[in-house]
Amino acid sequence: MVKRGVWAAIAAAGLIIPLIGASQEFGEYLGLDTCADCHADVAESYGATPHANSLEVLEAAGSASDPECLACHTTGLEDSKYVDGAVTCEACHGPGSGHVVAGEIEAIKSEIGEADCLKCHTAEWSPDFDYETYRAKGVHGGG
Numbered sequence: 001m002v003k004r005g006v007w008a009a010i011a012a013a014g015l016i017i018p019l020i021g022a023s024q025e026f027g028e029y030l031g032l033d034t035c036a037d038c039h040a041d042v043a044e045s046y047g048a049t050p051h052a053n054s055l056e057v058l059e060a061a062g063s064a065s066d067p068e069c070l071a072c073h074t075t076g077l078e079d080s081k082y083v084d085g086a087v088t089c090e091a092c093h094g095p096g097s098g099h100v101v102a103g104e105i106e107a108i109k110s111e112i113g114e115a116d117c118l119k120c121h122t123a124e125w126s127p128d129f130d131y132e133t134y135r136a137k138g139v140h141g142g143g
């Protein structure tokens, strides 16, 4: 884990932006691999949650190119293209470019609750949804 101060210094020196591409706007999705660069423990723990297989579930159902289905089963969907073929970090935490490119830690959503899950866990698609039960197996650990 990169420490707050060190990371802020790197960001302030503008060393992160060239790695990602200076053209990134601050509301953009960067993808799981970028998050994993600095949050390796969280990413590993995330990988064991059902969300990591959400595109495979669609493939098995023969609907992996249906934009209506992809909307909840992928991350950063735009014009039928997605940034990550799974429900990844930014599906819950929101686009990460402000956090990473601008180097502002607070620019990422860190308080996540039931309402965020219900965007996808609708009555139609997730009739058995119960926040406490689902949170226990659907959210990473790893701090």
Ligand code: HEC
Pocket (backbone or CB within 6 Å): 001, 002, 003, 004, 007, 016, 030, 031, 034, 035, 036, 037, 038, 039, 089, 090, 093, 095, 096, 097, 099, 100, 105, 106, 108, 109, 110, 143
């Ligand atoms: C260049 C390193 C770096 C990258 C890349 C990065 N983070 Fe972070 N992130 C940090 C640091 C440092 C902190 C502050 C220490 C901590 O809370 O772990 C942090 C904190 C956070 C927090 C807590 C914020 C708070 O207010 O406490 C969240 C949530 C987060 N990151 C999510 C993400 C997501 C999602 C991505 C991918 C889009 C990402 N991070 C990419 C370095 C990074």
Ligand code: HEC
Pocket (backbone or CB within 6 Å): 057, 058, 061, 063, 066, 068, 069, 070, 071, 072, 073, 119, 120, 121, 122, 125, 126, 127, 128, 129
């Ligand atoms: C509004 C968001 C949303 C949309 C749109 C959506 N899904 Fe899902 N889907 C979910 C959620 C959330 C779950 C997990 C439900 C649960 O286990 O409680 C799920 C689960 C599934 C499962 C079952 C996975 C399993 O573990 O058995 C399949 C299959 C599936 N979706 C296919 C589709 C298909 C095909 C479409 C398009 C017609 C679609 N989904 C559209 C949110 C959505």
Ligand code: HEC
Pocket (backbone or CB within 6 Å): 050, 051, 052, 053, 054, 055, 057, 071, 072, 073, 074, 087, 091, 092, 112, 113, 114, 116, 117, 118, 119, 120, 121, 131, 133, 134, 135, 136, 137, 138, 139
């Ligand atoms: C962007 C859409 C999206 C968001 C936001 C989302 N999920 Fe999911 N979730 C899914 C989809 C799609 C599946 C089905 C994928 C699979 O089972 O592989 C799923 C599956 C799950 C499962 C597995 C259910 C089962 O039957 O085993 C759990 C648990 C879960 N989500 C918890 C949560 C929690 C808790 C939150 C909020 C903190 C959340 N999810 C937010 C889309 C989402």
Ligand code: HEC
Pocket (backbone or CB within 6 Å): 032, 035, 036, 039, 042, 043, 044, 046, 051, 087, 088, 089, 090, 091, 092, 093, 110, 111, 112, 113, 138, 139, 140, 141, 142, 143
């Ligand atoms: C299904 C939704 C969901 C996904 C996907 C998700 N997170 Fe989280 N994340 C949460 C929730 C919920 C919390 C706890 C927030 C709270 O306690 O208020 C959290 C907390 C965090 C924190 C704060 C540290 C802590 O443990 O308190 C960081 C950093 C973080 N997530 C990074 C990530 C990264 C990186 C990924 C992708 C590898 C990711 N998250 C994927 C829901 C999610």
